[in-house]
Amino acid sequence: xxxxxxxxxxxxxxxxxxxxxxxxxxxxxxxxxxxxxxxxxxxxxxxxxxxxxxxxxxxxxxxxxxxxxxxxxxxxxxxxxxxxxxxxxxxxxxxxxxxxxxxxxxxxxxxxxxxxxxxxxxxxxxxxxxxxxxxxxxxxxxxxxxxxxxxxxxxxxxxxxxxxxxxxxxxxxxxxxxxxxxxxxxxxxxxxxxxxxxxxxxxxxxxxxxxxxxxxxxxxxxxxxxxxxxxxxxxxxxxxxxxxxxxxxxxxxxxxxxxxxxxxxxxxxxxxxxxxxxxxxxxxxxxxxxxxxxxxxxxxxxxxxxxxxxxxxxxxxxxxxxxxxxxxxxxxxxxxxxxxxxxxxxxxxxxxxxxxxxxxxxxxxxxxxxxxxxxxxxxxxxxxxxxxxxxxxxxxxxxxxxxxxxxxxxxxxxxxxxxxxxxxxx
Numbered sequence: 001x002x003x004x005x006x007x008x009x010x011x012x013x014x015x016x017x018x019x020x021x022x023x024x025x026x027x028x029x030x031x032x033x034x035x036x037x038x039x040x041x042x043x044x045x046x047x048x049x050x051x052x053x054x055x056x057x058x059x060x061x062x063x064x065x066x067x068x069x070x071x072x073x074x075x076x077x078x079x080x081x082x083x084x085x086x087x088x089x090x091x092x093x094x095x096x097x098x099x100x101x102x103x104x105x106x107x108x109x110x111x112x113x114x115x116x117x118x119x120x121x122x123x124x125x126x127x128x129x130x131x132x133x134x135x136x137x138x139x140x141x142x143x144x145x146x147x148x149x150x151x152x153x154x155x156x157x158x159x160x161x162x163x164x165x166x167x168x169x170x171x172x173x174x175x176x177x178x179x180x181x182x183x184x185x186x187x188x189x190x191x192x193x194x195x196x197x198x199x200x201x202x203x204x205x206x207x208x209x210x211x212x213x214x215x216x217x218x219x220x221x222x223x224x225x226x227x228x229x230x231x232x233x234x235x236x237x238x239x240x241x242x243x244x245x246x247x248x249x250x251x252x253x254x255x256x257x258x259x260x261x262x263x264x265x266x267x268x269x270x271x272x273x274x275x276x277x278x279x280x281x282x283x284x285x286x287x288x289x290x291x292x293x294x295x296x297x298x299x300x301x302x303x304x305x306x307x308x309x310x311x312x313x314x315x316x317x318x319x320x321x322x323x324x325x326x327x328x329x330x331x332x333x334x335x336x337x338x339x340x341x342x343x344x345x346x347x348x349x350x351x352x353x354x355x356x357x358x359x360x361x362x363x364x365x366x367x368x369x370x371x372x373x374x375x376x377x378x379x380x381x382x383x384x385x386x387x388x389x390x391x392x393x394x395x396x397x398x399x400x401x402x403x404x405x406x407x408x409x410x411x412x413x414x415x416x417x418x419x420x421x422x423x424x425x426x
Contacts, residue, residue, distance in 0.1 A: 037236040046243035050076055050250065057251045059258040062318065071319050072254070078105050079249035083149060086120065086245070087238040092197075094227045095119040095127070095218050100200060102425055106321045107249050109256075109371065112314050112331035113137075115203040115423055118144075119218045123194050126178040131216035133167040136205040137310055139214040143196040144278055150241065152248040154277035158193040163214065176221075202280060204310060206335035208419035215424070253320040257369045260289040267291060267298060267385050269370065283310075284380040287371040290315070290349060292362070297350035297390045299397070300360075300370070302383035304345050309376035310334060313347055315360055316369040326417050328363040329409065336416075338402040345383075346397055353409055354393045357402035 054072045055063060062068040082105045085098050100116035101107050110116060121127060133139055143158040166188040167173040175188040177199075182189075199218065205211045260266075269288040279285065290298055304311065312333040315323045323330040332347060338357050339345055347358040351366065362368070374380045388396055404412065 037232055038240040043239055043242065047246065050243065050247050053247055054251050054254060057254045059255060059318070068318070071317070071321070072250075075107070075250040075254065075319060075321070076246065078107055079246040080242075081105055082107060082249060083242050083245040086149075087242055090120045090238070091227070091230075092120045092122045092125070093220060093223050095121050095199075095220060097199075097201065097216055097218060099425055103324065103326055108253060109316050109320050109369075110322050111204070111312065111373065112322060112325035113204050113206065113208075113310075113312055113333050115205075115213060115425065116200065117203075117216070118198055118200040120198055121192075121196060121218075121220075123192060123196050124179060125192070125220050126176065126182070126222040127192070127199075128219045128221055129173070129175045129177060129199075129216065130219070131173060131214060133163045133171040133173060134203070134212040134214045135171075136203050136211040136213055139163040139201065139203045140280065141216075142200045142202070142278065142280075143193050144198040144200055145193070145195040147198055148252065148277075149245045149249055152244075152252070156276050157278050157281060158196055159190075160281050161190050200278065203424075205423065206310070206333055208416065208423065213424040256320045257289050257316065257318050257367075260287065260369060261291075265289055267387055269372075269382055269385065271382075272371065280375065283373055283375040284377075285371065285373055286380075286382055287369055288385070289367065290362075290370050291367045292350065292387065293366060294351045295390050297348050297352075297354060297388055297393050298370075299386045299388060299393065300345075300347045300349065300383045301386070302345055302381050303343055304334070304339060305374070305377040305379040305381065307376075307378035308334065308374060311372070311374050311377065313337075313345075313360065313370065313372045315349065315362060315365075316371065317365040318368050320369060323361075323363050323365060323368065326420055327413070328361045329359055329413055329416070330361045330363055332358060332360065340398045341400050342398070346401065348393055348397075350390055350393075352390055353406065354390060355403050355405070356393065356397065357404050359409075 054076060058068060058072055089096055089098060097117040097119045099105060100118040101110040102116065141161045141163065145155045145158050148154055163173055166175050175190050176182060176185060177190045177192050179192050179194065201216060203214045265288040267290055269286050272285040272287045274285055292298055300313065312331065314331040317323055325331045337345055347360055348354050348356045349360045349362060351362045353359055372383065386396065
């Protein structure tokens with residue numbers, strides 16, 4: 001109790017000092033230096049060139065494809081949805097965790113097992129993070145620097161905090177994040193990097209149906225508890241920066257799969273270095289483009305390391321959107337997959353269901369990307385890929401490979417859809 005009272009007293013000292021901070025921040029523009037207020041008409045005019053910008057980034061062979069063009073417009077819409085959240089509630093003085101990417105914001109190729117949330121912050125602020133770690137496989141909070149949405153450039157994560165390191169036996173956690181550890185504070189503290197402008201939470205689940213996701217809240221302690229009314233300039237600045245952010249978000253990876261093809265990685269894999277793109281520290285990524293017809297299949301095979309905290313395999317389409325993992329059997333992780341008796345993971349990628357448990361459904365996309373992850377594993381092996389006729393798949397698999405009927409597949413897909421919908425997306 002004494003320790004709790006001490007922590008509360010410390011927090012009150014932060015809050016009392018907020019009056020000075022509030023005066024410094026009052027009316028402050030934290031986004032741009034515009035002197036004129038944005039209008040809706042001017043905002044819409046700035047959006048018009050984005051159509052041409054994204055169409056020019058699409059591989060030339062797809063530009064006359066009506067489905068691909070509509071996918072491009074969906075990317076613009078997803079980018080608008082994502083950035084509009086920041087414009088509406090992304091106040092760095094009063095942060096809140098919001099969805100970063102997901103099935104509705106299918107940008108930057110989200111991992112099917114991960115719930116991503118982020119909160120905008122200022123590097124000189126004092127913040128308290130509270131919540132419960134839950135029972136999912138792991139939850140890690142990262143400090144990120146200059147935001148790709150705003151700069152158009154990737155950046156390496158500044159640091160990560162594993163919530164396992166700060167949670168008590170019941171999963172509860174409370175952490176102060178600040179440039180300097182507060183005097184007299186003896187609770188969990190995480191140093192705030194002077195370049196940090198965003199916190200991002202990754203919640204990775206293996207057993208979607210039975211694990212409990214993390215609950216989290218962020219509170220800034222050096223501003224008054226009640227949020228003042230936004231000024232006209234603050235609202236204008238938030239609206240004004242959207243076109244740039246929408247353009248950056250929608251086009252950043254739109255030609256990524258084509259680049260893999262041009263490098264010769266078609267039905268072939270290579271290491272994917274995301275260390276400068278906010279990738280998870282300690283996680284190894286590999287990927288390559290796939291290209292198959294309706295009567296063909298790819299068999300991906302790899303010996304799973306003896307020690308491995310997390311591994312998975314997912315598919316994307318040609319614009320690098322993760323193929324709908326809610327409604328299609330288009331991803332597998334270490335808990336969902338079944339290994340063969342020799343310890344190998346063998347997956348079949350195809351448009352038609354081959355009756356193999358480890359099937360990855362291309363869901364109508366005959367080309368796209370394959371991406372895999374190894375986290376905290378004793379090795380990071382590169383899988384081999386073999387292209388075969390769909391009718392010959394079983395000839396290339398061990399006799400003991402796990403199989404499923406069409407009826408069982410229906411049940412599996414319905415169960416995974418229900419399980420993922422129950423995860424905490426907001």
